[in-house]
Amino acid sequence: GESVGLHLPTLSVQEGDNSIINCAYSNSASDYFIWYKQESGKGPQFIIDIRSNMDKRQGQRVTVLLNKTVKHLSLQIAATQPGDSAVYFCAVQSGNTPLVFGKGTRLSVIA
Amino acid sequence: EAGVTQFPSHSVIEKGQTVTLRCDPISGHDNLYWYRRVMGKEIKFLLHFVKESKQDESGMPNNRFLAERTGGTYSTLKVQPAELEDSGVYFCASSRTGDEQYFGPGTRLTVT
Numbered sequence: 001g002e003s004v005g006l007h008l009p010t011l012s013v014q015e016g017d018n019s020i021i022n023c024a025y026s027n028s029a030s031d032y033f034i035w036y037k038q039e040s041g042k043g044p045q046f047i048i049d050i051r052s053n054m055d056k057r058q059g060q061r062v063t064v065l066l067n068k069t070v071k072h073l074s075l076q077i078a079a080t081q082p083g084d085s086a087v088y089f090c091a092v093q094s095g096n097t098p099l100v101f102g103k104g105t106r107l108s109v110i111a
Numbered sequence: 112e113a114g115v116t117q118f119p120s121h122s123v124i125e126k127g128q129t130v131t132l133r134c135d136p137i138s139g140h141d142n143l144y145w146y147r148r149v150m151g152k153e154i155k156f157l158l159h160f161v162k163e164s165k166q167d168e169s170g171m172p173n174n175r176f177l178a179e180r181t182g183g184t185y186s187t188l189k190v191q192p193a194e195l196e197d198s199g200v201y202f203c204a205s206s207r208t209g210d211e212q213y214f215g216p217g218t219r220l221t222v223t
């Protein structure tokens with residue numbers, strides 16, 4: 001089955017700097033990848049997704065990069081703001097199988 | 112558009128008791144999912160409804176857990192009898208297409 005690994009459980013960045021959060025997955029058949037943001041007391045909130053036929057997708061201040069060769073997924077946040085402080089989860093899916101989540105990275109923004 | 116709502120937000124029960132969690136998905140979303148996050152671990156899938164039918168219940172831990180979605184609208188997840196290891200945050204999510212899932216705020220269950 002799929003497993004999703006975490007590179008760093010916590011990450012601290014200075015306000016205004018760029019943040020990079022990483023995930024690694026195990027199943028080469030995985031074809032759908034999502035990043036979620038979870039703030040305290042709330043459920044995971046969809047940020048951005050990418051399918052396996054792409055290697056990069058950009059949103060507002062966020063970019064997701066997918067490297068299928070090494071089965072690696074990253075989320076880049078530009079000009080990190082205090083409101084970006086949260087736990088970030090990657091989730092991976094293969095076909096219609098259930099989402100498999102990573103353990104999450106807690107991002108702290110230092111003002 | 113109202114989001115996914117869950118009730119209660121927090122429940123504290125004793126081992127052996129019964130608890131029922133409720134999830135109201137976004138209106139029009141046929142797909143409804145239950146997940147659980149046990150302290151310090153990752154969010155794990157429990158089951159998936161499409162309308163009132165169970166599409167996938169491979170993540171249900173054991174037969175103490177029963178999920179229903181009568182009428183294809185709201186869903187309930189009952190734990191009977193609750194054990195200490197059932198403590199965690201239970202999330203519900205809904206989706207129109209099966210892709211982007213919208214999560215509720217979760218129910219924090221504490222079994223003592």
